Amino acid sequence: MRNHTLLVDDSPDKACCNPVSTEHLQSSISTLESFLFYTSIQTVKIFHWVSLFSSYTLCTFKFLQHQEERVNGES
Secondary structure: OOOOOOOOOOOOOOHHHOOOOHHHHHHHHHHHHHHHHHHHHHHHHHHHHHHHHHHHHHHHHHHHHHHHHHHHHHO
């Protein structure tokens, strides 16, 4: 039987060997929460403006349709 030796690199300059600090993790989570909150606010604003534009377009269409019916009814 042969002896197998497992070599472990304990050098501190390796990123994979350093544990993630709690502060860094909290900062990342906080940044993610802020980004998601901002994104959700922007999404709500977009839907709000799309809704307003749709309502305005629908009202304009109905108004023009009503005007056309009045003009056709008078002639």
